[in-house]
Amino acid sequence: NSIFNSSSLFFIRPPTTDPFRSQSHHLPPKAKAAAAVISDNLVFPDPDFSQQAHVPNFHKYAEMYKRSIEEPAEFWSEMASEFHWNNKWDQEQVYSENLDITKGSIHIQWFKGGITNICYNCLDRNIESGNGEKIALHWEGNEPSHHSSSLTYNQLLDRVSQLANYLKQNGVKKGDSVIIYLPMLMELPISMLACARIGAVHSVVFAGFSAESLEQRIIDCKPKLVITCNAFKRGHKVINLKDIVDSALSGSSQNGTYVGLCLTYANESALKREATKWQTERDVWWQDVVPNCSTKCDVEWVDGEDPLFLLYTSGSTGKPKGVVHTTGGYMVYTAATFKYAFDYKPSDVYWCTADCGWITGHSYVAYGPLLNGATVVVYEGVPNYPDPGRCWDIVDKYKVTIFYTAPTLVRSLMRDGDEYVTRYSRQSLRVLGSVGEPINPSAWRWFFDVVGNSRCPISDTWWQTETGGFMITPLPGAWPQKPGSATFPFFGVQPVIVDEKGKEMEGECSGYLCVKTSWPGAFRTLFGDHERYETTYFSAFPGYYFSGDGCRRDKDGYYWLTGRVDDVINVSGHRIGTAEVESALVSHPKCAEAAVVGIEHEVKGQCIYAFVTPVEGVGYSEELKKSLVLSVRTNIGAFAAPEKIHWAPGLPKTRSGKIMRRVLRKIASRQLDELGDTSTLADPNVVDQLIALSDS
Ligand code: PRX
Secondary structure (H helix, E strand, C coil): CCCECHHHCCCECCCCCCCCHHHHCCCCCHHHCCCCEEECCEEECCHHHHHHCCCCCHHHHHHHHHHHHHCHHHHHHHHHCCCCCCECCCCCCCEEEECCHHHCCCEEEECCCCEECHHHHHCHHHHHHHHCCCEEEEEECCCCCCCCEEEEHHHHHHHHHHHHHHHHHCCCCCCCEEEEECCCCCHHHHHHHHHHHCCCEEEECCCCECHHHHHHHHHHHCCCCEEEECCEEECCEEECHHHHHHHHHHHHHHCCCCCCCEEEECCCCCCCHHHCCCCCCCEEEHHHHHHHCCCCCCCCCEECCCEEEEEEECCCCCCCEEEEEECHHHHHHHHHHHHHHCCCCCCCEEEECCCCCCHHHHHHHHHHHHHCCCEEEEECCCCCCCCCCHHHHHHHHHCCCEEEECHHHHHHHHHHCCHHHHCCCCCCCCEEEECCCCCCHHHHHHHHHHHCCCCCCEEECECCHHHCCCCECCCCCCCCECCCCCECECCCCCEEEECCCCCECCCCEEEEEEECCCCCCCCCEECCCHHHHHHHHHCCCCCCEEEEEEEEECCCCCEEEEEECCCEEEECCEEEEHHHHHHHHHCCCCEEEEEEEEEEECCCEEEEEEEEEECCCCCCCHHHHHHHHHHHHHHCEHHHCCCEEEECCCCCEECCCCECHHHHHHHHCCCHHHCCCCCCECCCHHHHHHHHCCCC
């Protein structure tokens, strides 16, 4: 009964259950066509929307999908030929891959031998095709009263070229890494594009990470320079970013990685230059040097497989992993996914609330939209500042047509009440998007009904830092949606659901979500640790890329993501490794041992719940709790702070010393009648002690 017969995913036939055929029965009368029709938990697209969409129906999707799977080289070559390549890629071998660890080293290559530049394709190419005067970026500051600004494609190219020239003058060459530690100022995408223009590998570190985290990343990738700003405002708070950089750079040089240049943008609306701490031999004000550089900068032509960026992300163990994306495949994939999953048209105004410090900002604030020549809104502040209506104020101000955000924001705005939404017009909106975690059906409904006035399809995009771009996503207008389901795979993606033994399951099932063959946007390695790449992602289920997510496929073939199955916690769409938080806690002198689990949270999706055993002789106190939380804030960042510290005289361990997290999760979420079998614990009494301390 499934749309996809998973034993041969090449095969697509019309569903035998009815979602698509029944569409005709439920077609709204023309007069009511503005609102989509909801039936049996299926939300049918408005026929007028479908008619104008790139992919107007399931049939067209099925045809394109089938071709993308059966003839990937041809399919993706066609997509790639929309871009400028100085030299075509190897026509005989558009891609090459081995995803099967039992057959040797894992490798993925797309468009090898193709010579291109992603910055050129984002900017120069769009200018050459007559869009130089189109707005590329609108920047909206934290304060609604703050003067907003915009850059056309021509102006953006000038700014990028000036910075690229400055980097070149300072010895940055192809292959060198550059750390960018900036908030959502225009200078953040400018810096990314400037690196790409000269073939340097950028590594953006989210400006919410602490000095320790920044230092760790500096030591790992040894950048030629760090680009930052002196300070910025987020809501009511002023954050002195430069102080954090100072501390990270002094820490890294004590540990043998000396960075001799810190290019600092003077963000004087937050902090005056005079008030900024300065190291003359190392620090340079952006405004003193970059504007003096030429606005013409030749691009560095790179191979399709040359690295574009690395981005650190959390895993279930150890230190953060430097996910490496290369140029050609990532370019083609982010551009194509953006175009189809948001039904992008040149007249759209697009706003994604993500920060460029995360993959969403890389692929869908910067590269994907700019490759399509889109007009992008970049917002500096928090989405509910000064009040929960700010997003819709921005939507109306810029006439945003595509709005892409995270379920956590939807839930928090939903809690604040409809009036903050309905007081704004939002008439410009036509497509909504969601990313970062599963969107619960009630939040989906609110987003759809209240924000989108029941007329905007929602693209619930499932993907990961590692995948580079969307993997499972609705194509707006092409098929009915089910609130909470990411629906179907994007072109070229073959998801499979496997059981514990790695056996592919058919039809309706649930298990571990894997991917069978490579797609152009896939990451190629972990920086400096290809072995960890292979063991983390390709050894659990040989032959497949393992996502770390659980997933269910229903009788109609719709995919429902059910969350991480490893020790990764997803807090407000931010990925945090339990091991990282534990090691931050244990670094506290009064903490003997810590175990961290994720539990459900109404707004954040999940929150961090920490069990802590203090060192011998140290009593439980509120002060100690506070200082433990502080330890996580300074080691990782505020977004990773535990919601709750639960005192633990001991932790539930098996006789071999392994912590039984399953039991901790149940205690944390107060599901005490579901503790399960605890007889294999070395000391079963520990469980009672923990329960007794639940409210301490
Ligand atoms: O668990 C999935 C969840 O976010 C994880 C990836 O996190 P990260 O690499 O930080 O990238 C976030 C932005 C792409 C996934 O393993 N996730 C992301 N999008 C969805 C999702 N879970 C369910 N539905 C989604 N749409």
